[in-house]
Amino acid sequence: MNEENNFKLKNSLENFDQKDDNADLIVSELNDLLNDERTYRDMGIIIEITKTVHLLIKQGGSRSNKILAHPNLIITLTKLFNTDNDLTRLLVSLFHDLSIEKNGIRLLLLTGVIPILLQTLESLNDDVINFVLTTLRNCLIGLNNESAEEIQAHNGCMTLISLLIHRHSNKQMNFLADCLLRLAMFNTNAQIYLQTSKLFLQELVTILDETNYNKLSFTLIRMLPLLSSNIHTKSILIQFNIIPILERILHMKYDHKIQRYCLLTLRNLSDQIIHMDNFDSLIITCLQILPSTNDILIKMYIVDILSNLSCENQSNKSLMIRNNAIQILVTIIIQNDQRDNIIESTLCTLRHLTGKCPLAHQAREYIRIDHAIPYLIKYLHTKEHSWSLLKTCIGLIRNLALSSSNLVILCEHRSVYKIGNLFFQMKTIPERIELFITTLFVFCRQQNEKLQVSIYDQIIDSGCIETLVQFASSTNLGRIQQMSIGILDDLSQSDRIEHREMIRETDKSVKIAQFLQQN
Numbered sequence: 001m002n003e004e005n006n007f008k009l010k011n012s013l014e015n016f017d018q019k020d021d022n023a024d025l026i027v028s029e030l031n032d033l034l035n036d037e038r039t040y041r042d043m044g045i046i047i048e049i050t051k052t053v054h055l056l057i058k059q060g061g062s063r064s065n066k067i068l069a070h071p072n073l074i075i076t077l078t079k080l081f082n083t084d085n086d087l088t089r090l091l092v093s094l095f096h097d098l099s100i101e102k103n104g105i106r107l108l109l110l111t112g113v114i115p116i117l118l119q120t121l122e123s124l125n126d127d128v129i130n131f132v133l134t135t136l137r138n139c140l141i142g143l144n145n146e147s148a149e150e151i152q153a154h155n156g157c158m159t160l161i162s163l164l165i166h167r168h169s170n171k172q173m174n175f176l177a178d179c180l181l182r183l184a185m186f187n188t189n190a191q192i193y194l195q196t197s198k199l200f201l202q203e204l205v206t207i208l209d210e211t212n213y214n215k216l217s218f219t220l221i222r223m224l225p226l227l228s229s230n231i232h233t234k235s236i237l238i239q240f241n242i243i244p245i246l247e248r249i250l251h252m253k254y255d256h257k258i259q260r261y262c263l264l265t266l267r268n269l270s271d272q273i274i275h276m277d278n279f280d281s282l283i284i285t286c287l288q289i290l291p292s293t294n295d296i297l298i299k300m301y302i303v304d305i306l307s308n309l310s311c312e313n314q315s316n317k318s319l320m321i322r323n324n325a326i327q328i329l330v331t332i333i334i335q336n337d338q339r340d341n342i343i344e345s346t347l348c349t350l351r352h353l354t355g356k357c358p359l360a361h362q363a364r365e366y367i368r369i370d371h372a373i374p375y376l377i378k379y380l381h382t383k384e385h386s387w388s389l390l391k392t393c394i395g396l397i398r399n400l401a402l403s404s405s406n407l408v409i410l411c412e413h414r415s416v417y418k419i420g421n422l423f424f425q426m427k428t429i430p431e432r433i434e435l436f437i438t439t440l441f442v443f444c445r446q447q448n449e450k451l452q453v454s455i456y457d458q459i460i461d462s463g464c465i466e467t468l469v470q471f472a473s474s475t476n477l478g479r480i481q482q483m484s485i486g487i488l489d490d491l492s493q494s495d496r497i498e499h500r501e502m503i504r505e506t507d508k509s510v511k512i513a514q515f516l517q518q519n
Contacts, residue, residue, distance in 0.1 A: 054094040074111045099138035115154040129334045133175035140182035148187035164516040172212040177219040195230040205240040228268035263301035270308035303345040310352035317357040326366035344389040354399035364403040380418040398439040411454045422463025442484045444490040471509045
């Protein structure tokens with residue numbers, strides 16, 4: 001039987017030319033051979049059959065399609081995997097070439113090759129491991145969702161992490177990291193597994209800290225933003241000291257993409273270190289990069305980091321103010337006035353720095369000196385989709401109004417009128433009322449007579465007096481009622497008769513309306 005089989009195979013290969021019908025004949029003969037159980041007694045014939053199948057695949061085009069149209073060939077050969085070392089190497093190479101095209105990947109998925117490849121990663125043969133990793137990576141690139149689902153369904157993450165821990169060559173480590181990255185990108189279960197595996201996260205941080213192989217570093221860095229999006233993963237990464245490692249990488253001045261991934265990760269982590277100390281160097285690094293880059297994404301990530309780190313941390317606020325944060329942030333506002341996404345974070349950071357802080361007065365002065373106030377007032381608009389931006393802007397203006405030297409320019413640009421008018425428009429939205437009233441209250445506390453007149457005029461012109469009177473006469477509004485009463489008291493003591501008359505007349509009309517409503 002062996003001689004007959006060898007003759008058939010030899011005859012097929014000798015006639016293997018460029019005619020498609022010969023490829024049909026060879027595939028048919030290969031099927032016949034594989035259907036004959038006697039074939040399996042001679043490993044030499046099996047190897048020749050495998051070589052022939054591989055050759056057809058490498059030829060591409062219609063020849064490769066002949067194999068794709070007969071998945072039973074691959075299924076049968078797959079069953080022989082790991083029965084012979086030479087055959088295993090041939091099959092791994094064959095699978096690799098199949099993974100180059102999408103139809104080939106579909107065949108690998110259909111014929112159950114993926115779990116067998118994962119088992120093969122336990123091999124000590126580096127050549128085999130390289131082919132398998134490249135094949136898995138090709139599958140994840142070519143058919144990402146389907147391949148990721150199949151790999152993770154067979155404990156792909158666990159297998160790859162185990163291999164990563166054993167520290168193979170830099171090239172293999174990079175392929176492993178890239179496969180894990182793509183698994184996390186395209187499969188939710190894989191992403192969750194990686195985010196919650198302390199073993200993997202510790203290994204990732206350790207490798208990133210120790211490796212000098214740039215490709216591996218970059219792959220791991222690309223993975224970090226995805227991992228750090230999970231709140232539980234954040235604390236683990238911080239515990240493993242990822243922040244100083246990323247800061248060190250930022251100082252290496254790699255290209256913008258690497259900087260982006262590092263800063264995006266730091267932004268994700270920064271909301272977990274708000275009340276922690278010892279991040280002075282990170283703040284200084286961010287403030288050094290910010291004015292030196294034109295990359296808008298890098299600017300956005302850094303401003304978000306500064307916004308988080310300046311929230312309720314007086315030490316961080318003072319450090320930023322002493323290191324020109326105000327001037328740098330003002331420049332961003334002036335240069336990017338059409339970009340609401342970066343403007344909001346910038347205003348938020350300035351609001352933090354001008355609030356409760358030993359250097360808050362200095363920060364408020366810097367904003368005026370840097371001619372930023374007119375730029376801030378322009379964001380007092382009524383775009384409903386931009387309420388968070390408007391809220392941040394009003395909060396910052398309220399802080400600025402605490403410094404008497406800022407009030408002149410705030411009044412000149414009619415900021416009080418604009419805030420009062422916005423208050424009148426949004427008076428029916430409970431969660432927004434207090435912000436407007438507290439801001440107007442701060443303005444009304446101004447002692448300069450000339451400015452008082454301007455402030456009172458703007459409040460009255462804005463049309464919000466009736467609303468204030470209604471809130472002042474309510475009995476269940478607490479702080480809002482108290483501040484409304486305070487604003488009206490200030491207005492009723494104005495030197496201007498028309499101001500006092502306006503308050504009295506409005507008070508009467510509101511009480512009459514309330515009486516009629518009750519009766």
